[in-house]
Amino acid sequence: MSTIVETINVAREVAWLPWAVQYFFLIGLSYGAFLLSLPGVALRKPGWEVISRLALLAALVCGLSAPVALLADLHQPGRFWHFYAYFSPKSWMSWGSFFIPVYLTGLILYAWLAFRPLLQQHADENGRFATVARWIALGGHESRGPLLMAAALALIGAVLVALYTGVEVMVVRARPLWHTPLLPLQFVITSLGGAAGLTLLFNRFGPSRDDAAINRRLAHTVAWMQLASLLLGGVWLALGLSGISPIHAEALAEVGGSNNWQMAAAWAVVVTAITWWLGWKRPNSSLLLALLALHSAWMIRWAIFIGGQEVPKTGAGYYSYQLPLGPEGLLGIIGTAGLWVFLFIVITYVLPLDRIGRPTPAKA
């Protein structure tokens, strides 16, 4: 029985909508997948080729859909150009609006350069949309130097994006749950785990689906990230419980009492643990593993963004968020998923998964 009962107060609505969750999820997957693309594509590490190419596809699809979700989270999307007209150096979001194009420019260039030969192959084999593929391939030359330069640009962009997406949220002191130095790390780790999961998923539908080495490598990446995630969570909890870090204690105190949040946290821990165990012990259960990894990455963002906004800053108790059915809720989530699927299919029209996922025959 509480000693204080709020008899009149009003709830503040969630102001960052599920769109925002989608954005942070997709952009995280994108930069995570981009990082996974580097060993095989940019560095040509043996055994990574297929993984990295699939990851690059993932980075591209996610990277292209993410800003659209971000745009939709603006209540004045038509004014997006204000970001560029009124640069505001104190605002991480303002910086972010410059980082995103850097990253995407780098990524698109890098992907194009990386996929040009494959596009050309597709065109040559006269597959569907071969004309388009040929047109995009622009000759299909391999150009290592520019590729590395583009990769470097994208890498800078990715780091900045990873940084800003984390810090932008972290600086919000008004929300203790967000305002923890661990948060950016948590975002990065779960991005990588999710990206590995998505790559695994792609592979599942590609020609290397039964390649145990690929699956194991990805499964282990997922597992490592889950483990890191669990450890981070443990540190977070320990800091909060011990009171060593007031910031974490406050964050914990803020959400600790919420049933919704307790459930979500317990769920996250259990799922993460299962995913870790699966990744480690059952690397071949790729579909389940992939989905679980993606789920973890999405869940943590949902819990942080939506869950975090369910905590009144001044009022008592919690606001209970109910997912609206319209564009500000479910339809918005379905909409981004639709866009993602559409982009995936359009890209794979000109560059079928079969081709991306097929290792280039070793040059004899």
Next chain:
Amino acid sequence: MKHSPSPTPAGGAAPSASRRNFLRGIPVITAAAATVPTSAMAETSKHHWGMLVDVRKCIGCQACTVSCIQENVVPEGSFRTVVSTYSVKVKDSVQPAGTYVLPRLCNHCDEPPCVPVCPVSATYKRADGIVVVNNERCVGCAYCVQACPYDARFINHETNKADKCTFCAHRVEAGLLPACVETCVGGARIFGDLNDPNGVLRQQLDANKDKLKVLKPEQGTKPQVYYIGLDERFTGKVEGQGTLWKPRATHG
């Protein structure tokens, strides 16, 4: 037998100890974390607008809430100000519970965390202390909504921009009082110029120095809305059973 304590000046004084013995033991709000308002702001403006809320005088009538809505055409379900109302269990007293009311609005912070986050500098603190949103520039990203520690901002679903208390700048500029102050039934809301040493606001603040508090002082936001009678349990996020209120409709 006749008992007539001398009238106490504005702000009141504790009633004589001879009284109230039958209901004794009621814990009195202890003074802590009292913040004295910063004296005059840098001389960039003649005025520095601020508010004092004397909780002792608030009757929870929500006249402020509704007048603000009417004056500022605030959409249904949204609020620039509201008076949170609580039933508080009282310990060590015959009285088992009491009512606590707390008018809330934008604090027009001198260090407003809502301002630096804005990606397009659409929100700023005017020279006269009023924190506003330039609605011609705001992109509706709601970052400021997240950054305000007081839940004082929201996205207006009719304009799709950030919205908040403006201290009724349009009225203040016309030499009038903000709507919520004008219609405050209990006379709890006192508005004025912090820079005017003879103004009622400044005088009340000075006279009640030891009673003054602000919300969430630890956030370092330097609120310019001061309270008399602010119970410590209510300065931050309130620990207790939350409201049953639910947003009536979602907007889409």
Next chain:
Amino acid sequence: MKKLERRDLIAAGGLAAFGAGFSQTLGRMAEGVLGEQPERHFEHGRSPEPEFSVDPATGALKMNPKQQVSYTVCQGCTTLCGVRVRIDKESGQVIRVTGNPYNPLSTDPHLPMKAPFKESLISVSAFKNKGLGGRSTACGRGNAAMDQMNSPFRVLTPLKRVGPRNGGRWEPISFEQLVKEVTEGGDLFGEGHVDGLAKLRDLKTPIDPNAPELGAKVNQVGVVMSVNDGRDFFSQRFWKQSFGTLNYVGHGSYCGGAYRSGSGALFGDMKAMPHGKVDFANAEFAMFVGTAPANAGNPFKRSGALVAKARAQGVLDYVVVDPVLTNADNRAVPTRSHWVPIRPSTDGALAMGIMRWMFDNNKVNTAYLAFPNQEAAKAGGEPSFTNASWLVIAEKGHPRFGRFVRGTDLGLVELTDEERYKEKDPYYVLGADGALADAGTYMGAAQLEATQPLTIGEKQVAIKTAYQLLRESAQKMTVKQASDITGIPVDVINGLATELTSHGRKACVVSHGGMMGGNGFYNAYALMTLNALIGSLNYKGGFAFNAGGFRDANPGPRYNLATFEGEIKPKGIPLGRNVPYERTSEFKKRKEAGEKPYPARDQWFPNAPGLATEWFTAALNGYPYNLKALVLWSANPIYGIPGLRPLIDEQLKDPKKLPLIIAIDPLINESSAYADYIVPDSVMYESWGWVAPWAGVPTKTMAARWPVVEPKAEKTPEGIAIGMESFLIAVAKKLNLPGFGPAGLTDKDGNPVPLERPEDWYLRGGANVAFAGKEPVGDATDEDIQLSGVERILPLIKSTVKEDEWRKVAFLYTRGGRYQPLNQSQDETNPDWQTWKFEKALWLWNDNLAGAKNSLTGKPYSGCATWTPPAFCDGTPMRDVYKPQDWPLTLISFKSPLQNSYSIATRITGVHPDNPAIVHPQDAERAGLRTGDVAKLQTPGGEAKCTVIVHEGVVPGTVAIEHGYGHKELGARAHTLGGQRQPDRPDLRAGININDIGLQDPTRGGKHIWVDSVSGTSVRNGLPARIRRA
């Protein structure tokens, strides 16, 4: 290929989902490109331009030519505060409403009337911080009420029912058709013939030839109205004086009637029922028992403002004795504000316990009580007096047992039978010397004890003083017993008694709605008696009396609005049986036949005013007689009276039981939903009227209502907006009734003037207000008229009143009324006394009460304050019928601090959407309930589903429901008007109304609702109940 096709489909699906999901975004982007609607100002957003501006340096006022600012009256609740309405001239829409600084209900201290209109605006501005001290306000509801003007549920044309009653279907009809049908009658609904008002106005034929005392058939037309909103005298003129029915009743009996009757018993007038209030500005200690200042109470806003000021800046300590914690309490002033929880309907025990303590501890102010009349009291330095010393016949079996000793009893005066025991028949006291003395003229302190018998009619008759009788009653209760009954600790009762008697005259006890229980009358009488025992009436800081208004409907000074040629004085027995049963033919016949006259066929209420609570069952059961037509004018008894709807719903739907129901109302409420015809009425700022505050203002106050905006309703053929007045004028014309028409009124010289439009009445009433008293008000200047929007009605004023009157009448409208200056609150001769005093006796013993009998049992009532547990009409305690083991809880309602019974303001429900039942943690635990759960709330009268909120703000064993929710009408149901269906608004149905599960009285055959047996008032507090999870 097949696989690819599927992919195509998926891609298309994805694209479609994207399109749908992003439609809003795309729309907003397009809007951005195509140019959205700009806001008014880049920083001020959509806030409209201010109505005026005041230069901070010079104080110069500049009006905004696009807006109008006018003073009129709020009707957001029965407080009827003066308000300032701000209107956009171009659209005619109200922008915002706040207080009128001249009006004491909105401002403290209020502005003197001589201040020009212009100055009144400056007084609320920031100029020199004036507006902080001169703050003039409207409450939350008052701020929200303006939305009612544009409510989609307003009735704007006359409506006639289609299909069965309460079916929710209507057809708009013309005004002419309306007037024709209701006056002429006919087969109006294809259900058979219905008599019209013409036929029903039968002033000669008795209702029942065997019971001529019932009166003529015209009494079978009954009118239920709510409260005087400033237009009641007009309505009364029509229905009572002109049409001629006796049956015209307000909402008093289901408002706070029990309190007012109990108070009336002390003030010696149970029909007008005077009552006092706390003088907040000067009081040191006040007990609010069953009324909660700042939560509700009348005047709501003024009490709220004053209690806030008094607890923060003044010297007031106050205690609210109430089963529920309300907004009357404030934890920021814990040493000034106190809540003492009490079990419902036990206040009489508390009062008697305090009284016992006072007698035991010699804290009764006997010096004051000893003065037998006002002259003696004043000479002794007291502004009021009581009948404590008056002698009462105490001889058991004496025919006048319990009655005062009167001059004719002693043979000391000779009077006709008519005059006997009335005013001219003196009362007696024992003088200081022990000799019998005329109470009305004895100049000194009389004895408070009578020990010797008195010779009356040659017999030795035991006598006692009123004081002795009261003391005996108090001695029946110990503080310990009071504690057991009320649940208030002994210490606290002792403490309350100590406080009450420790502040001289700067203390008092007041009450109101909390008395609406099954023993409310005596609870109220007992509580009010405490004020007499400390002698605080008429004192500054004490029990203060209302100053009243400046009456418009008077015989003068400028126009006679009170009487007219051909005026009818209605006669008979009122429908509510609020007269002695012993005067009826029924009683006489049974007596003559040698039968026992008791029990009567049903309860009678000789000490009550008009009883709307009894009306419906009386009219439908035919005792004393049936109604042929019922008129509901802006009243909502079906929503407001506990237990009524379930009891009469079926009968009320049956046109054979009650052939004609006409509602005059701008909205379809729970009662007018049963009407056959609805006549639209004006809403708030559209209406005319003259309103005095109900109570609680120490200076004379009369607020002016006038249409500051154009009324929305359709117009009559004469071009007047349809409303109560235009409807009654048209009916009067059609029936050729006296007191209306081209020579309906007379001026001060007796010359006829017309009463053909509402203005004919209200503007001439205004002339009476302006010229009332020693000196008329001043003249409005051209500037006043121009700035205040009165310009709009100036042609009307000029063409209606005389040359020497119009500027004074205009003056009233520019100020929104007439107000006595604040500095006249206290008596000129004695600053410790109030100016407006109650100067008749306070009755510690009320022999009208003592002489009356319960007509169900024939048993007499107690003549003074006493404790009786809540009971049904024949005296059976409620708990004998509904045992605690079956009904472990009691249910009460309390006013919403935000809502009113008819506020459909969504700006209020936006903050507070419904009314969860407050359950104490102990009771919640027993029932397994937690905050937010849905529960079933049951009483013997029914069952309702409610949400539960659990906290300690309610006395254990009681469930409390905030009143003002659980509507079935006023927007909660979509009606069909012609082909048009009203919008469906589930949010307006939210919450519950305790009255839907109110009780019937098992001792009256379950055919009546539960009312207090003395005052006849509805019982909404202390209903037996239980709660369980739904």
